[in-house]
Amino acid sequence: MIEPVRPGRSSLRRRVLIGALITAALLVMSLGVLIELTSDMRGEVGAATNEYIEEQQIAGRLQRAVTRQLIAASFFGRSHREALIVEFRSAGDEAYQQIRQYLLLELTPEERLQLEAVKEQHAHLEVSAQEAFGLFARGHEDDARHAADAMVERSMTLQQALDGFLALRERDVISLRERQAYVFRYLYIAAAAFAVLLLGAVFLVTRFFNRRVGAPLAELVDAAGRIGRGDLDARVGIGQDDELATVAVSFNRMAARLAEGKVDLEQRNWQLREALETLRTMQTEIIQSEKLSAMGRMMAGLAHELNNPLASVLGYMELLSSHMDEHGQLDRDEIRRDYLQPVLAEALRARGLVRDFLQFSHQGAVGLTGIPLRDALYMVVRLRAYSFEQTGLTIVTEDDCAGQDMVLAQPQRLEQIFLNITNNAFDAMKARGHGSLRIRVGCDDDFITVTFEDDGAGFAQIDRVFEPFFSTKAVGAGTGLGLAIVHQYMEEFDGSVRAENRVEGGARVLLRLRRAPADFSPPAVEPDLPVSIPVNGGAQAAHNEQRRPRILVVEDEEPLRTLQKRFLTRLNAEVLLAADVAEAKRIVQETRLDLVISDVRMPGGKNGVDFYYWIEAEQPYLRDRFLFVTGDITDGEIAEFAERRPDRVVLKPFILKEYMALVRRTLATELTNQRID
């Protein structure tokens, strides 16, 4: 309820109402006057016209009757027949009736007097005629002629009187016409004046509304716009009318309160920003802690996995050494089958574990790409399988997608998601010493669903499972960020996650990952190359014989340096070795090379990346004949290079066929520039 601004201020509605009523009254009155005047004049003209026509008819009948009387009288002078007297009287009655009709009309005094004169003259005419009739009938010819003469004189006087009367009536009509023109002239002037007054009234009304309504509203709109743009100092003037003044006061109050609210809000915002900053710091720390916790658990599995192949390698190699000591003469096939192939298999297994770990630990950018879901899932399964098995737990997987499992995700974060859920299941079941984690992959048109079901106790507070830092684990056993991270990453993937408790017990986590579009094709799988490369033979051998490729290997680790030399020797290459970057630069400047294979991390402050940039600048012909050999592509510049040129990076530990295939492919490319000497 808005109170009136102040007593005595006028109401716009009342003013408008009064103004409208006055205007309407004036319009109605003016129109009424115009209609009255015009209708009166029209009516009078019509009535006068009708009267004039009627009078003309009366006059005609009167004249005809008098003429009949005169004719009858004239003939009576010669024949003295009684019928002429009857005719005379009949015509006289007709004339009298016509005069009576005249008298019943509305006449001016002058006209009435003139008509009375007509009537009197007619009476005299009849008297004279009747006298003449009597005298003629009795033979008094002379007296009769005197009477007849008098009758003729009376008839002439009668005609003059009648003419005079008609002239008066004609003058009336003319006068009426003149008055009509006069009145209509004034009506036109009045109409013009009325139009001017109306325009003036419209102008005044428009001006009134513009000043009292339009301008205040415009000011109000402007002020509202300024407030909308953040200028809370905007205020409007208080007008003269109740309604708009009340609105203005309310608006100003609202603006003032908004300004106060804004100051308060800014203070609260600043406080919140500080709190948020603190919270973010804490969150980062806690996330890092959670990652470290997860990594710690994973490291245990990694160590176990590495220990197993290392134990096998050590064992086989010791057995081989003992075997060689014991037998001297060695059977090549027996050695390859019973010793080298198991060692190679275990070494490859160790290499896979290391690569998986490196891939998991890599903190890549949140760039979504199409990746096979199973790669991330099975990597995690492999990592956690040992722990599950050691605790008496099992992991069971079901895949209904038959390889059609390309999802839109970021690989490391997807692995993190699977790892966190798997860890939660593990933690929930490990105390029991039995149970299984069932992972089922399902497909539909747009999504791939991954369902994790465990046989644990289920979620204690299902509505808080995705809440950061909420954990029901024992103190120190968890950070409460596991499922929160899952939720966050799933949102980043435009997917969803749902947690629920199973009816039969245990927890269920459902992931819905969006399928990758068709243009997200998985990376091409390199065809396997043969491990054994013939040194001599075929066209390649012929080519090599013409000029042996000269390859520089830069490696600070001597065993790896020697190993690579032995690999490359199998290509019939001339292998030059350098233990550091400085030596490598010298060789490059002195020798024309076909390929440079360089380690990334080397002592002396300069690494392989620096060396590559030097090559690009000093010997650009070798820019496309440069291979990195590195054990970690997750770090710094080499990660960018590997992402840009994955075909120019050899990951340690490498196997022969991969190494040789990459070298051969690189040697097959043309040299882009000549050597700079």
Place this chain on the structure above:
Amino acid sequence: MQAMMPGFSGAAIPTGSVRHGLFAARFRLLARLAAFVMIVAPVACSDADPIVVGVALGVESRGARLAYEDAMRNGLPIEIDTIFLQASDNRAAPAIQAAEQLVSIPQMVAVIGHSNSAASMAAAPIYNRHQIVQLAPHSTAVLYSEAGPYSYRMVSPDDRQGQFLATHLTAAGHGRRAALLYVNDDYGRSLRHELLSALTPGAIEWVIDAPHAENTDSASIARTVTVLAESKPQIIVWIGRGAQLTRIIPDIRKAVGNVPILAGDGVASATRTVETETMWDSVRYVDLVDLEVPELREFREHYRTRFGVEPTGPQVLAYDAMAAVLEAIRGGARTGADIRDYFDSFGRSRPVFPGIAGPVMFDQAGNVDRAYVLRYVPKARL
């Protein structure tokens, strides 16, 4: 208050169309609306002007004067002015002038007049247009019944007088040869028509059926008398005014001797001279009031005391006419319309008005049903 206006022979006659005058008045009225509010409204708050009653009669106006004086003596509820116009002329033109003069007087609500049918009928449209009641004491023309809603009269129309004359004409035993001399105006034509209509065809042999003009010249009188003498009528029917009969009666007596003359009511107010006194012996005329009845004895005495002569029938009727108008005003009527409504209520929502000549109740045409009497000219009128 009463005033006597001079004769109106020299009075100015308003010119210009009445219709145009109405329109112009309306136009001026609209233009002067503000002036009306500022000037007329305060005036309306002051005391009203006195009501005016006009009288346009000849010698008959004495009756109206006496009635007014009697009313003044008895007291009136409001101030009433009277305007007496000497309107003894029987012609229409002077009547019109008189009427225009009367309607121009503010607060005029009623006029007693005029002195005969022609004059009354000529003036009637003027009074009706101004919504002023016209009360004719002794106009008998049939057409007066159609004069308008504001026109009344104290007598019956001529159709009854025609019947009355026809009865006496055929019953008198004077013979069938009759001469009809009528004034050629509304009165004469009307009464002649009613007389002839009332007679049985062939009952009377009209040896003369001649009109005459009011105030005709001597040559015309001579020609009429010549024809009259040769026609040898056994009775003369005179439908004209007493004054005209007074002029012509000596010649009639010379030409046809003491032939009886049966006259209409127009002779009732005739004056005679000593020289012609014996010529009137055989004249009988229709009177509208029986002055011989006892009920009028006191009035006759009263009248004689006031004016020194005996009253005539028209004078008695003029007395009753004025008394009726004053009674309406006494009863609250203040406008012509009020008086008209009051008149129409006589014998209906109000008792009939007790006139000295008999009860007064107007019919739809404004006529009073009144009996006629046939009178000899009394010597007392000399």
